[in-house]
Amino acid sequence: MTETFERPPFLLAKADAFITWAQKNSLWPFGSGLACCAIEMIATAAARYDIARFGMELFRASPRQADLFIVAGTVTNKMAPVLRRLWDQMPDPKWCLAMGNCAVCGGPFPSYSVLQGVDKIIPVDVYVAGCPPTPQGLIHGLMVLQEKIARSHPTKEILDPDARDRR
Amino acid sequence: MAFNEIELNMGPQHPSTHGVLRLKLAVDNEVVVRVEPVLGYLHRGMEKLWESLTYVQVVPLTDRLDYLASLSNNLAYVLTVEKLAGIEVPRRARYIRIVLAELQRLASHLAWAGFMANDIGAMSVLLYGFEAREEILDLFEAYCGARLTVHGIRIGGVVQDLDAALVSRIRTVLSRIPKRLADIRALLDENRIWKERTVGIGPITAADAIDLGLTGPALRASGVAWDMRKDVPYSSYDEIDFEVPLGRNGDCYDRYLVRLEEICQSIRIVGQALDGLPEGEHMAKVPRALRIPPAEAYHAIEAPKGVLGFTIRSNGTDKPERVKMRSPSFVNLQSLEHMCVGCLFPDVVGILGSLDIVLGEIDK
Amino acid sequence: MPETGAERPELLQALAALSGRVPAGLLEGAVEDGELRVRLGNEALIPALRLLKDEHGFSFFEDMAVFDNLGQAGEGGRRFTVVYRLYMFPGARRARLAVDVGEEESLPSAVPVYRAADWAEREAFDMFGVRFDGHPGLRRIYMPDDFEGHPLRKDFPLAGRTGGV
């Protein structure tokens, strides 16, 4: 199966659908918050907005067990290498959601110590704007991420290893 | 480093450091020998940024300092600018400011109760605290559209007037908080495990607390009766009567009790402020381009975390020459070392929770 | 509403004691709108702090602000003005001590008198480069240790010099 295929054959498509259904519905976020957006992230996980309904309840404290890295808050130059190492420690099918203007593009802080956007150090899948984004905004971002996962083809990467680098 | 000591790093990403604080701990089989907080992981260069913004543009940035109590930051900065420029705020605006600041104190203390309990293991209290806080955030959203970084207090007054519907809605929300507070207290107050984790942990005497610059509920837990709202009244707090709850031996349990008592006091204050709401407009006449002749002013208020003060020096233009902020969490964190040395490793988490620090305010 | 009138008895006593104890160091002194305002020379700082703390009840070190007078006629002609704000705890009174210091000069550290001054001085060193002799561990508090330059100085650009990571 070395030749790459555009539309996966039937069997693999079904396998893709099943795997992505599982990955989509049990996204465990990584419990790391930086600034104000972290409080809105916790409010989203709290009683009223409750992302546990989508299976994202377990805020794993260790990067090894998390698969969604929500960068919630301002990324400073001093914190950037730490974030990069946390991203590398996460096992592979991982996604990153940049929450809030600070993570998306530096936000209201054009200053000497702020990294203007987390996508300079981490490949971001979904950008959620807002300062801080309301819980509804964050849940919308998470749903967009779930659709993106549903469209991905994990089996393609298993059979064609260098496909992953072209992800 | 003695032979049997481990150098442990708590942070900068750690579930219970309330953000990006890094604690370098030297631990001799679970007994803490040295604590060295490392800061700067959230330093956004606020004070440099403020020097290139006009007085009015700085106000939304003060929301992002102590993001659990954004209205208190607004109030502190705005009062300093009004003192500098000699702006007289109408009495109705001062009363609305009291209502907003005390609602913000409620939200901040409820969030703190959740975080501290979660650090010591009682997960449900985090959810109860946040549920109560959501209702207050709904009030802010009804008042001016924002939940967390509210930006509701401006130079010269407040952004909106309190209409009757909002006043009655505030009263209904306030009437529900005592019941939620009773739930939290029922879960924790007389709980043997909770008391074992907090009574006698991280004590600090009144003298040490003053010498180390501790302020706010943490200081009052050591029995020091200092509340900026009483000692140096601002924004017509002197027309409202309320008590200042005090602790006795300044340990985690007293800090916990003092803050819960303050929640009850804040409910009383908002009630009185709503009853005595005077007539008048909610905003003073402030020139669009506010230019302030060269001068320097310092003003401090009682924020939920402690004494929050702003020093502003003006140079005649519409941009401040220098804005220096005295952040309570920054100074309170200095006494962490004093409280933690000699205690056990899990207690560092409890003490940090009882100090109620916010990293946005520490790193500026 | 700052209290008007300069007849704060305890502040006047403190001012008189100060001018008695450190006559040479006391450059300016007055009690204005309920606040004791004093300008001191370098060497008079620590004795003044100790006097105010021990004998006049200024038990609380409230804040320390540093101003960069680059390009303006600083009060003492030197570049930085370091302002100490003290608070009299039972009496709710305030004192403002200003000291001028040049770029290369250094100030005696206030930590022996007020332990609360520890991080305030580290922040002043990190942001302005003002050195404090006798400080237990004077090093940067916010910026990474290998960061060169002091951000809050007027001549430091807002967006910083190095390009970040």
Next chain:
Amino acid sequence: MTPFVADVLIPVGKIVAVILYPMVMVVVMIWLERRVVALMQGRLGPNRVGFQGVLQPVADAVKLFFKEDIIQRQADRLLFNISPLLVMASSLLAFCFVPLGEPIRIGTYTLTLWIAESPVGLLIVLGLSSISVFGVIFGGWASNSKYPLMGALRSVVQVLSYEIPTGLTVLTVAFLARSMDLVEIVRRQESSGVWYGFLMPVSFIVFWISAVAETNRAPFDLPEAESELVAGYHTEYSGMKFAYFYMAEYAHMVLVSSLVVILFFGGWLPPFPGVRALDFLDVVPGFVWYLVKIMFFLYLYVWMRATFPRYRFDSLIRLVWKWLIPLAFVNFLVVALVRYLR
């Protein structure tokens, strides 16, 4: 009933059943815990995946199956790989001895609802359940980083200290039932007409507290305390290895609740065996009663997790050495005295 069926098919069927039974219970338990804790905290819990979130554990398992498996370069590879298996195997192995119900007669062949019955079944189950400590220690040690090491050290002391009260209280039951065979204990409770849980409430309470502590749950979850040790001993585990730890913890909980049910609440007996009026309850098969009782204790586990804060390490140890062990000794003496006098 040809010998082939009796000697090969049925044992293999039983073995598959014994492996499937804890797995199903674990899946049910994961869903139950997340929903019940959520409802206790005033929120909904997983209800989007499948009907009312029933497929949530399946989604978790499949996702963990496809996750990359990271082994640290400086980790001790052998121990790192063995420890999840050790923890899982010890829990599953102990299930062989757990009797699920009355033996069923099919024609001439009696189908016993357990795999092995041995006169010292109780001892074996206790021995197996304490093997999982090795898994935790090796896991913590092999991850070669500070937090898992501290988690492992804590769990060693905790589990070993709580073995003693467990052993003592189990001794009182064995003493009363005059045998260590689990089936025999249940039969003894049936014949004596009263459950040991009501006869000896003290040993039940002590056993329950030390059981909760042994499975690192609720107020005693020191070794994997998120707020202090990041994620305790399984900080460095990811993907399927972490799933093993995660499932083994639940399997261990199910095992301990079934032990409590068998020792103190008459395994598959309908409630109030002595009372003649409640005979109509006998029509319900023993297995169902056994499940109902287990569900109650699993619910109790979840309930404790939602309410109690976490013990500090030294108060935890003080609790067992100063309170539980003396209590267990006194209780044992009292039971012995009562037995001797009667």
